[in-house]
Amino acid sequence: MKSSNKKSLSPFVVLPSALALALMSHQAVANESTSDAGYYGSLGFLSANVKAEGMENSLRPGIGSFVEGDDKDKANTYSLALGYDFGNNWRLEGEYTATQEVHFTSDSSTFAGSLNNHYADAQRVMFNVYRDMEIGAGFSAYATGGLGVAKIESSGWQGVPSRQYHNNTDTNLIYAVGVGVGYEPIKNVNFSLGYRYVDLGKVESGMNAFVNSRGLQDEQLRAHLYSSEYSLTARYSF
Structure with a gap:
């Protein structure tokens, strides 16, 4: 019986080689996934539906019971943001x-x-x-969440404009959550449509500057503001 001259490869040779190939493959994928990483700037136009809850907590003693009025309003504004795209479908930004x-x-x-x-x-x-989340053909979807600070100035009047409340400024810790869709017609340029819900926190005016029927400064406007916002945003990656 003839003995074979073939030598089997030692596991001490095979395993390190396989591990090296796996690491090289993983590094290639990682490099590819982060190839689009970089900074970006964006400009957004916002249309907001703002609701005031808790107005029944306003101070107006001695005038019977609270009667609801108009607790909703619309407001348009713009936003500016500077962010960083990590190239792995995650982005982080600061927004004003x-x-x-x-x-x-x-x-x-x-x-x-x-x-x-x-x-x-x-x-x-x-x-x-x-x-x-990439959809294909330049389209994508996204989910977002944020924390921040809102500066809210409150003022008002009662009955006629001459009966003013003192002004007051509240600085609130706020949060937002939202979703949207995006489209990239050319490289580095993205347009998106989004919806975002923002809790702006509690606000209150100063006390009444006018003389009321009791001759006291014991009246104050209060509310808790929530904003439902629709946005159109243009983003450019540097």
């Missing part, structure tokens, strides 16, 4: 949203028609994270 002015009203059962007019001017800075 310019002032949105909204107006709400409420009434009382005792002085019907003597409306409280509450004005709120809100601007904010947020840090947002995005998860992009």
